[in-house]
Amino acid sequence: MSTMSFSFVEDGSALTGAEITNLLRIPEVVINDLEADSIRRGAFQEAHLGSLVRLAGASSPYVVGYQGSHIYSYTIFGAAVSYTPNTSFGANGSADRTTIGDPSSGGGYVGAGGPPMAIAFPTGLALGMQGHQTYQNVLGLLLSLNVEILDFELGNSDTIMTCLQFQTTTSPFWFTIDRSERFTSVKDRRHTSGGQISLDVPTRTLLGPDDLTAKGLAATSPITGVRAMVSIVNGAPGDSVTLRQCCLSAFPLHAKGV
């Protein structure tokens, strides 16, 4: 910040137009070059959050994919889309998992599908506060996923896996955020005999440049999309799981990492 060097007009001095202009110019210069130490602690509160989340979606700074009324029904056709314990952890793409609501991404659907649980950043969103370029001044993406498991028809399998993936402009593949893989047991969790389960599976994670380098990508690779995946652990032909009330949110945050 520019140093505030304020020289008062002494009593008895001539108060000229030049003196008054000078008195006003001093704060003008400073106020146009504010830095962090110009602001009193506690100045910002929740009303300012909208300014701290970068505009990165088509219509809202809070990029949210909410599919409240859709029922996603998903059927495992065979081992090709079945999660295998101890070998599938962190697997990329859709070979052993499929996008919620997207019939074209692995697996197959019975009953109603729905809009894919995916959020696109068409022009790319670089993470890590890489300078002050418009649209890229984002530290990371706070991702929030809630999946409601409504019902299931499973043979020997018991466990549903959900996870988050991202894609960049530098690769056609979708990469799994390994730590976002969540497993949920469903058998014997029905409320009543033959009833549904309505289990919520929550996941929160902060996607940052380290996640790109962990996958062999440049830390500067712009993110073009995130999506939510689902699979059945040790799934078999005939198995199915019904999801509903899924919500995926991505908050691009202008912030400082500490």
Add this chain to the structure above:
Amino acid sequence: MAWYFPPEPFISSEILDIDTINLNLAAVQSEVGGELNEHNFASEALVGGEDNWDDGIGLRISSEPHEVDPLDVAVAETIQLRLSWVPLEGGSHVHVSRGGKALIIASFQISNSPSDLFDNPGLQFALEVDGSVQFGSLYGSGDMTNDYISDAANAIATPILTPGTGPGLRAKYAAVVLETVMYLPAGEHAIRVVARNLRLSSDAQVYQVSSQCEIIVLEGWA
């Protein structure tokens, strides 16, 4: 600019006094020199569309991810449950605060140890900050009538995935998110995820497994 400027406005036909002029301008000096507050900024104009602000203004973030395959028992991290709170392995993080209100999030996976499938209803989890459990983040009832044991699970013919579950936290596999909002004074803060089991009849250790724990702190410090 805040509402009190200028503190002594001039009125029409007033003879200007240099002391009053100095006083009015000194108010500007004082405000710009470290007294700017929420009255000086439009909520929608702070950062969005502007790129001249320092990265640290408004929001500071720290996080600590922890990636462990929940299905790989060879790398499982045990929760040595007691009647009192104990920390989860991999569930700790040090956040350096400049003083401000913070949103603290912990997202992780729990599962029953294969050898203790039926011994662990009554689980509770919470966030702990500087040794103080934040009960606003408490998750789990600790109620054995809620976290009941289903004998039907014994009949399932797939031992590796036998859940032995009730509707509560003691499912074979379950995902958990803990959240709390609190004021953090300036300085280092030790944040941990802690667990306890209120159903234990003694302080004997009973093992469960946690993994994938990620702690995220979003702090509005300015």
